[in-house]
Amino acid sequence: MRIHRTTPMLVLAAAVLLTGATRAQAQNGHFRQGVGAVNSAMGGAGTATTQSLLGTLYLNPAGLVGYDGARMEFSLDFQRPSHTVEAGSSSIEGADLRALFPSVAVASPVSDRVSLGLGAYQVGGFQTSYAGSLNGTSFVTASDYSAIRITPSVAFAVTDAIWVGGSLLFDCTSFMQDPLLVGEPTDGSYPNAAGGNSQPGFGFQAGLLWNVNDFVALGASYASKTGVSSYSLPATVADPGSSSFGDLQQVSFTLETPAMLAAGLSMTPLPTLLLAADVRYLFYEDAAGFSFAGDSPFDTDGALTGFGWQNVFVFNIGAEYSASDKVAIRAGYNHGDSAVTDEGAPINLTTPGIVKDHLSFGLGWQPTRRFRIDAGYVIGFENSVTGIVSGPVPETVTLKSGGNSFQLAFALGTRGF
Helix, strand or coil, rough: CCHHHHHHHHHHHHHHHHHCCCCCCCCCCCCCCCHHHHHHHHCCCCCCCCCCHHHHHHHCCHHHHHHHEEEEEEEEEEEEEEEEEEEEEEEEECCCCCEEEEEEEEEEECCEEEEEEEEEEEEEEEEEEEEEECCCCEEEEEHHHHHHEEEEEEEECCCCCEEEEEEEEEEEEEEEEEECCCCCCCCCCCCCCCCCCCEEEEEEEEEEEEECCCCEEEEEEEEECCCEEEEEEEEECCCCCCCCCCCCEEEEEECCCCEEEEEEEEEEECCCEEEEEEEEEEEEHHHHHEEEECCCCEEECCCEEECCCCCCCEEEEEEEEEEEEEEEEEEEEEECCCCCCCCCCHCCCCCCCCEEEEEEEEEEEEEEEEEEEEEEEEEEEEEEECCCCCCCCEEEEEEEEEEEEEEEEEEEECCCC
């Protein structure tokens, strides 16, 4: 399985991902807690390990040097989030939005020192839908945001112990929000969405992995923000008292994927035991759309300038125990700050980046030397943020979010695992 033979398979899978996948309900802010069954089951830790090709391409491309022979990984991720909005004495549960999406990666060495890789996966997103009544007022709103990433990558072994790597980041992003809070309101009514819009984003990633000795490895990486052109979002005037009611208009809004800085440690205290720990920092305050355009959430026309998310620290720990030559048992824990502050709750009802804690489990089974099956399960514990809507009678609004996910992955390696 040479790299030039597996590339068409990746292109086909990427096409399926771009056209048919539902939106990820990401778990650290809008980023995924992990990519693939192995990385997810390890609590998302993987900056200093080479357990999963998908995890390597997500977190640290320098790890590509650690894979012997050509390899391909394919993972399916099923997520079932839960969202609730409370205002006063009433509440609305979000629609049951189940998400299923694939991730795929291929890699191969081209010399004793150089390896190439290519991945396609959903790096993050969110999706919500509410319909009901809050305190006697009709409440209907929805959102849909997705960022699909393709990562052509290369890694080089400077020495046997020190590896460096880099990736180009190509993001295909799409955004929809109804009503469009980022549009100018007419007599207090925000425009109704008439569809969404897609835009490409471009960036880079660089990583370093140092195998200190046979028992300890250190890793670090930086993924830049991926800038996108402004979305041109079709909408209609929502105020029935306006002479332009129902007229089509275009709303401009920019939403960049934030930069991510990661550092990790892995240890093998026993031949059958791997321990990994990561820390990440997500730069939401530097990304257009996630941050405010100025000091105020709204511009002079009343349009929302951004979601006002704060920068986020994420801590990941994971363990893998090889029960036999064919069976591996995994577990992990993930904790990250809520990207949405309490004060920001009222303007983030459709952008629920608030889940803080995740517990994960997984199993790996290798029926043959060249084929492996992995499964993972992640519990996202419910978290809430509460803010106050100002007005003649101030009102408290609470946003709750949680959910679970299941991953199933298959890996092929020409020289085994």
